[in-house]
Amino acid sequence: MEGSQDDRYREAAATYGAALERLARTYEADSDHRRDLLQEIHLALWRSFSGWDERCTLRTWVYRVAHNAAASHVIRQRRMNSHVLVSLEELDHLADPSVPDANHQQTLSQLLMLVQRLKPVDRQVILSYLEGIDAAAISEITSLSPGNVATKIHRIKNILARAFHQGGRYAE
Amino acid sequence: MPNEPLPDDIRDVWQNQPVDNTPMPLEEIRSKARQFEKRIGRRNVREYVGAALGIAAFTFYIFKFPSPMIRAGSALIIAGMICIAIQIYKRASPGTLPADAPLTESIAFHRGELIRQRDLLRSVVWWYIGPIIPGLIVFFLGLAPLRGASSLISAVPLLCIFGLVVWANQRAAERLDRQIAELDSLESQS
Numbered sequence: 001m002e003g004s005q006d007d008r009y010r011e012a013a014a015t016y017g018a019a020l021e022r023l024a025r026t027y028e029a030d031s032d033h034r035r036d037l038l039q040e041i042h043l044a045l046w047r048s049f050s051g052w053d054e055r056c057t058l059r060t061w062v063y064r065v066a067h068n069a070a071a072s073h074v075i076r077q078r079r080m081n082s083h084v085l086v087s088l089e090e091l092d093h094l095a096d097p098s099v100p101d102a103n104h105q106q107t108l109s110q111l112l113m114l115v116q117r118l119k120p121v122d123r124q125v126i127l128s129y130l131e132g133i134d135a136a137a138i139s140e141i142t143s144l145s146p147g148n149v150a151t152k153i154h155r156i157k158n159i160l161a162r163a164f165h166q167g168g169r170y171a172e
Numbered sequence: 173m174p175n176e177p178l179p180d181d182i183r184d185v186w187q188n189q190p191v192d193n194t195p196m197p198l199e200e201i202r203s204k205a206r207q208f209e210k211r212i213g214r215r216n217v218r219e220y221v222g223a224a225l226g227i228a229a230f231t232f233y234i235f236k237f238p239s240p241m242i243r244a245g246s247a248l249i250i251a252g253m254i255c256i257a258i259q260i261y262k263r264a265s266p267g268t269l270p271a272d273a274p275l276t277e278s279i280a281f282h283r284g285e286l287i288r289q290r291d292l293l294r295s296v297v298w299w300y301i302g303p304i305i306p307g308l309i310v311f312f313l314g315l316a317p318l319r320g321a322s323s324l325i326s327a328v329p330l331l332c333i334f335g336l337v338v339w340a341n342q343r344a345a346e347r348l349d350r351q352i353a354e355l356d357s358l359e360s361q362s
Contacts, residue, residue, distance in 0.1 A: 006198055013195055021191040042196045043204050048271035056272065065271050068278040075282050075355070085358060107185050119358050124275050130186040143274035160182050 008049040008058075013042065016062045019131055020045075023063075026115045026127055027070040037073045044069035056140065059133070063141045067124050088122045088155045107164060114163060125152045223257040226250075233311075241314025248307030255303040263292050263299070283355045290348040296341040301334050 013020075020041055028034035048065045056064075115126055121142060128138040139149045230246040230253075237243060267288075269281040292299075308330070315323035 009198070009201070017195060018191045018193045021193055022186065022189065039196065039204065043201055043208070044271065046198075046201045047205060051271065061272050064274065067275045068269070068271065068273060071275060071278055072282065075279075075351075104185060107182065108189050111182060111186060120275055120279060130183055132183055132187065141274075143276065164182055 005046065005049045008052060009042075009046045012045055012049070012058060012062050016059070016066075020062075020066055022131070023066055023070060023127060025112060026123060027074055029116065033077070037070060040073050041066045041069045057137075059137065060140045063124075063128065063133075067120075067141075071120055085117060085119045087119050088126070088152055088159065110163065114159070122152065125149065126156050129153055129156050220257060220260075223253045223260075226253045230307075237314070239314045239318065242311055243314075245307050245309070245311025245314050248310055249304050250307075252304035252307050256300055259299040259303075263288075279355060279358060283352060286348050286352050286355065290345045290352065293341040293345040293348065297338055301337065 021038060024034050024038045024041060028037045045062065045065050048061070052061060111130075115123055115130075118126060121144070124142055125138055125144070128141055133141070135146060135149050135153055138144075138153070139146045142149065144152070227250050230249045233246040234243050237246075266285060267281070269278060273281065308327070312323055312327050319326075
């Protein structure tokens with residue numbers, strides 16, 4: 001039993017290790033806390049595989065467990081709402097297409113800032129979109145209806161286009 | 173603006189950002205899992221050791237003091253402590269959430285846990301202090317003929333401790349209220 005738990009964990013860590021690290025970045029800005037969070041995510045993942053019955057895909061399982069571990073961590077740290085979090089809809093209206101800057105590093109930090117401002121479920125959707133996950137799988141991971149996911153992805157594309165194509169910035 | 177990234181490029185930027193991706197050794201994970209279980213175990217032991225010590229002390233009083241009032245008071249206090257231990261077991265044990273629950277359920281679960289803890293703290297007078305009050309009253313009334321006014325004076329620090337416990341728990345409940353409100357604000361239109 002432990003062998004298969006270890007094997008499943010190894011497979012998940014090898015396939016999604018980098019994605020989990022990117023996920024941790026969206027929940028924790030502080031590097032020390034982020035290291036702790038990443039360890040918690042890996043621990044939660046390993047523990048979860050003792051009860052994995054393959055009722056969903058490995059990817060769905062990994063992302064659900066990881067987001068839950070991250071949300072628990074942040075709630076426990078009482079920092080989920082240390083700055084005001086907004087929904088995609090609110091963010092769409094807050095976009096300020098004014099400052100043109102678009103080198104690689106700036107795009108990345110601007111993108112991270114944008115994702116960190118979102119409420120958890122919207123953060124989960126945009127993160128899945130950025131990871132290249134298709135709408136059907138995002139719907140499975142988030143348990144949102146396919147129509148709802150499609151609407152949110154449409155909004156995400158608009159926001160990203162306005163923020164980056166037009167050189168916009170989402171300042172704190 | 174030909175040099176600015178399009179949304180598809182943004183996905184590339186996101187996915188190709190530098191990461192350490194150093195695998196966490198399995199032995200380290202197992203060790204952390206053991207530490208976690210030990211921590212939970214220690215917390216449970218701590219909760220019950222206090223009650224066990226109290227029960228031992230008042231059992232000793234039953235044999236030490238010949239006064240029926242003191243003995244009856246001690247027996248009532250022991251019964252009250254057993255009640256408290258049962259309440260801690262029933263009320264304070266956290267619920268469990270499936271590891272793969274959707275995030276919305278996970279946040280709702282955490283909210284439910286915070287509400288449960290808040291209600292537990294708010295009602296501390298009834299389930300944590302209330303059960304031992306009758307025993308303490310009988311115990312101190314039994315002690316009064318033996319020690320006079322000093323036995324009643326010795327009850328004052330105890331009342332102060334109870335007051336502090338209630339005050340601290342109410343403050344903690346207020347903090348949890350704020351956390352619950354923070355979680356409520358996280359609900360997304362979906």
